[in-house]
Each structure stands twice: as structure tokens, then as C-alpha cells.
Amino acid sequence: MNIVFLRRLQKQIFILSLTFAATFCALAQANQTPSFEAVYKLLQENVTGLSSEELNAAVLRGLLSELEGQVSLVTNAAAEVSAGSNLVSKTAIFEKSFAYLRIARIESGLSEKIAEQYKQLTGTNKFKGVILDLRFAAGDDYSAAAKTADLFISTEQPLIHWGENSLSASAKTMAISVPCAILINSRTRGAAEALAAALRETRVGLLIGANTAGQASVFKEFPFADGQVLRIASSPVKVGKNKVLDANGLKPDIQLEISLANERAYLQDPYQIISRPVDQVSLTLNTNETPSIEPNRPRINEAELVRRKREGLSTDEEFLDQQPGNAVEIRVIRDPALARALDLLKGLALIKANRGI
Structure with missing residues (x-):
């Protein structure tokens, strides 16, 4: 970054900090809140390289952010x-x-x-x-x-x-x-x-x-x-x-x-591993052997691809060898919210079944 520009920016920040410090100290002594007009005028007079249009746009963004939930501006692009x-x-x-x-x-x-x-x-x-x-x-x-x-x-x-x-x-x-x-x-x-x-x-x-x-x-x-x-x-x-x-x-x-x-990442793929996830739930069948995945990934035909998408399964997940005697791994739901929802619904279903409902 240009050294001259940095020095100018530092000088502006220093001047603004002094100005606002003096203003807010005086207002604090008087136990008052600074008026919008006073702050806006200080910005106009002390921030260089900022047009009135840019300042107005910044003020508008600040107002919309502060009043989020109560006020919103719907742009054409958003519509x-x-x-x-x-x-x-x-x-x-x-x-x-x-x-x-x-x-x-x-x-x-x-x-x-x-x-x-x-x-x-x-x-x-x-x-x-x-x-x-x-x-x-x-x-x-x-x-x-x-x-x-x-x-x-x-x-x-x-x-x-x-x-x-x-x-x-x-x-x-x-x-x-x-x-x-x-x-x-x-x-x-x-x-x-x-x-x-x-x-x-x-x-x-x-x-x-x-x-x-x-x-x-x-x-x-x-x-x-x-x-x-x-x-x-x-x-x-x-x-x-x-x-x-x-x-x-x-x-x-x-x-x-x-x-x-x-x-957002889990919405794309609830099975994916995210570095340092907040939470995860593992759903694995109890077996005497450690689940293993074959290193070579078989091709997925169109019918299998449609089935996996319909059942919410990852389309790039490796198939497991499910011959008798081998361990079987059920996919790990790593989206904490989805995993909790499934746990809740499975628990309710089990209670209903036990009660004969």
C-alpha cells in the first residue's frame, strides 16, 4: 500500500479521534447524547476524500444496520x-x-x-x-x-x-x-x-x-x-x-x-467433515470390527445417483463392502441440527411403537 496514503489516513484518524474525544468528553460532562447533526457536521468537516453522496450512503447503511428488523430497504436486485x-x-x-x-x-x-x-x-x-x-x-x-x-x-x-x-x-x-x-x-x-x-x-x-x-x-x-x-x-x-x-x-x-x-456448509452436504465443527453426531452400527472403506470408488450409475439424491445421501460417498462378516458403517450426520432432529423423531417413534400407538 502507498506509504503517503497510509500517513494521510493515520493523520485523518488522529484528527478525528481528537475531535470526537473532545466533543464526547464535553457532552459526557453535560450528561448529554451527541446529536446526529453535530456528528454529521464533524464528519463533513474532518473526513477528506469522502463525497457528500458517499457520506450519506454510509449514514444510511448505519441506520439500516442499527434498526435491523424494524426497518429495511428492499433494492431491485434483492426483489x-x-x-x-x-x-x-x-x-x-x-x-x-x-x-x-x-x-x-x-x-x-x-x-x-x-x-x-x-x-x-x-x-x-x-x-x-x-x-x-x-x-x-x-x-x-x-x-x-x-x-x-x-x-x-x-x-x-x-x-x-x-x-x-x-x-x-x-x-x-x-x-x-x-x-x-x-x-x-x-x-x-x-x-x-x-x-x-x-x-x-x-x-x-x-x-x-x-x-x-x-x-x-x-x-x-x-x-x-x-x-x-x-x-x-x-x-x-x-x-x-x-x-x-x-x-x-x-x-x-x-x-x-x-x-x-x-x-451453510452443512446445508450443501450434511455429511461433510468441517474443520473444528461445533458438534457432531455419529450413527454407527455396533460391530466387533472397525469399519473400513475400500480405497477404490466404484462408478455410480444414473439410477443409483437418483436414489441417493432422493434419500438425502451424499453422491460422492464411497460404497462399503457389505459382504457377511464385514463391518457396516452408516453415514455420519455431521450437521448438528439435522442430527438432533433425527434423534428426536426416532425417539418419539420408538416410544409410540412401545406404547402400541
């Missing part, structure tokens, strides 16, 4: 990405007994899409549980969230109330009535939070993961001439019997600490 995204981004079957559906966005048509995907997954399988993955899911269509929750409820009861609108579950005999595990994280936002909360309030399932974003609100929209839209939260969303979803977000029933980077 295009939203419109082009799949509502259900992945489906799979684990251990031939547990359906998995990853929801990308809560928008109109989601309930129909889930019903369709679940029917396709069912086939000849008799599921013992369902995993709904709402990690990184967003959206602001609370009607779509309520209709999706309604798929899992057989009796009439209130689901979601937003603004002047509300939707309740209807009595039905064709509801998805198996136990449900809902995966959430700090990027589960808006209508996805309402969906998760409604499913827990109606005792459909438990929440696994980390606290959600706390952005379930009804928003007023203020469009600008360039197509961008400023969205400001105007009223909270309620679930069940008027339980308010506040800015603290939903607290999961089973709390996990996983970095967002690791979670």
Missing part, C-alpha cells in the same frame, strides 16, 4: 433474487422413515408446494416424522405461513394474526399428522418465524437450533422513484392465542451453537 428463488429448495428421505423439506421462502403457493413434495416423497414409504428446515428462510407472506401450518393440524384453532388479518386451522382428516422437528437459526426471519412459532404453539413439533432474527412484523412500504422500497415495521405478529412475536425472536426448545458459515 429479483426473491422472485426467482424456489420455495422448497430441497427434499430428502432419511433412513426410509423421515421426510426432510428445506423451505427457502415463505410466499404464496408454499402450502401447495409442500403438499405436492410430501406426496411425492411418501410413495410407498410410511413416514414416522417430518423435518422442516427453516434455517435462512425468510419472507413476509403471513397468509402463506398460516396455510402451510394448517397442513399439519387436524383441528380448528387459531394460527397467525397480522395487522387486520388472521387465519385459523380448519378441521380435516388428511393432515400431516406425524411428529415434526423444525430447524431454525438467526437468519430465520419474518413469516418463517411465524410459521415456526405457529407449529410449536399448536404442538405440531419442537424447534431446534438458535434464536431467530426477531423480525416478524407487519410492515408499511414506502416506494422510491428508483424502484427501491423502504419497509418500516408498524405492528407485531401474533400466533396461537394472541402470543406476540417480539424483537427477541423465538427461543428454540433444543438450543445449539453453530456458526452460520458451518450451517
Whole structure:
């Protein structure tokens, strides 16, 4: 980096630090908070090489960041990405007994899409549980969230109330009535939070993961001439019997600490090994020998590839020699949230079987 530039930058930082130190000391003595106008003027007068447009943009980013959850600016690019995204981004079957559906966005048509995907997954399988993955899911269509929750409820009861609108579950005999595990994280936002909360309030399932974003609100929209839209939260969303979803977000029933980077990686492949993972669950058959993997990887034909993708299996995993007398290794689920969900559902299935339910 240019030495002259570094020296100029150091000088600017030094001058700014002195100026702000003097200002804040004076204000602290007076027990006051610095006004926006005073700080903005200091920035204008002391930061060189920064245009008014750049300063305004920086101030706007700061405001949006500080008020995240209450205020957002929807750009044209963000709207295009939203419109082009799949509502259900992945489906799979684990251990031939547990359906998995990853929801990308809560928008109109989601309930129909889930019903369709679940029917396709069912086939000849008799599921013992369902995993709904709402990690990184967003959206602001609370009607779509309520209709999706309604798929899992057989009796009439209130689901979601937003603004002047509300939707309740209807009595039905064709509801998805198996136990449900809902995966959430700090990027589960808006209508996805309402969906998760409604499913827990109606005792459909438990929440696994980390606290959600706390952005379930009804928003007023203020469009600008360039197509961008400023969205400001105007009223909270309620679930069940008027339980308010506040800015603290939903607290999961089973709390996990996983970095967002690791979670994104696990979404790509829940079996992959990540250096220094926060947690992992090993599912291995008890045998007297140490599991071993043959060094040469056989070719996977198209039919096998389709089957492995449908069952949520890694397509680049090596096949194991399963001749009698050899150890058999079941794949290791290294995604902590998914592993916990499977453990929960398997435990519930075992209890039901023992009770003859």
C-alpha cells in the first residue's frame, strides 16, 4: 500500500479521534447524547476524500444496520433474487422413515408446494416424522405461513394474526399428522418465524437450533422513484392465542451453537467433515470390527445417483463392502441440527411403537 496514503489516513484518524474525544468528553460532562447533526457536521468537516453522496450512503447503511428488523430497504436486485428463488429448495428421505423439506421462502403457493413434495416423497414409504428446515428462510407472506401450518393440524384453532388479518386451522382428516422437528437459526426471519412459532404453539413439533432474527412484523412500504422500497415495521405478529412475536425472536426448545458459515456448509452436504465443527453426531452400527472403506470408488450409475439424491445421501460417498462378516458403517450426520432432529423423531417413534400407538 502507498506509504503517503497510509500517513494521510493515520493523520485523518488522529484528527478525528481528537475531535470526537473532545466533543464526547464535553457532552459526557453535560450528561448529554451527541446529536446526529453535530456528528454529521464533524464528519463533513474532518473526513477528506469522502463525497457528500458517499457520506450519506454510509449514514444510511448505519441506520439500516442499527434498526435491523424494524426497518429495511428492499433494492431491485434483492426483489429479483426473491422472485426467482424456489420455495422448497430441497427434499430428502432419511433412513426410509423421515421426510426432510428445506423451505427457502415463505410466499404464496408454499402450502401447495409442500403438499405436492410430501406426496411425492411418501410413495410407498410410511413416514414416522417430518423435518422442516427453516434455517435462512425468510419472507413476509403471513397468509402463506398460516396455510402451510394448517397442513399439519387436524383441528380448528387459531394460527397467525397480522395487522387486520388472521387465519385459523380448519378441521380435516388428511393432515400431516406425524411428529415434526423444525430447524431454525438467526437468519430465520419474518413469516418463517411465524410459521415456526405457529407449529410449536399448536404442538405440531419442537424447534431446534438458535434464536431467530426477531423480525416478524407487519410492515408499511414506502416506494422510491428508483424502484427501491423502504419497509418500516408498524405492528407485531401474533400466533396461537394472541402470543406476540417480539424483537427477541423465538427461543428454540433444543438450543445449539453453530456458526452460520458451518450451517451453510452443512446445508450443501450434511455429511461433510468441517474443520473444528461445533458438534457432531455419529450413527454407527455396533460391530466387533472397525469399519473400513475400500480405497477404490466404484462408478455410480444414473439410477443409483437418483436414489441417493432422493434419500438425502451424499453422491460422492464411497460404497462399503457389505459382504457377511464385514463391518457396516452408516453415514455420519455431521450437521448438528439435522442430527438432533433425527434423534428426536426416532425417539418419539420408538416410544409410540412401545406404547402400541
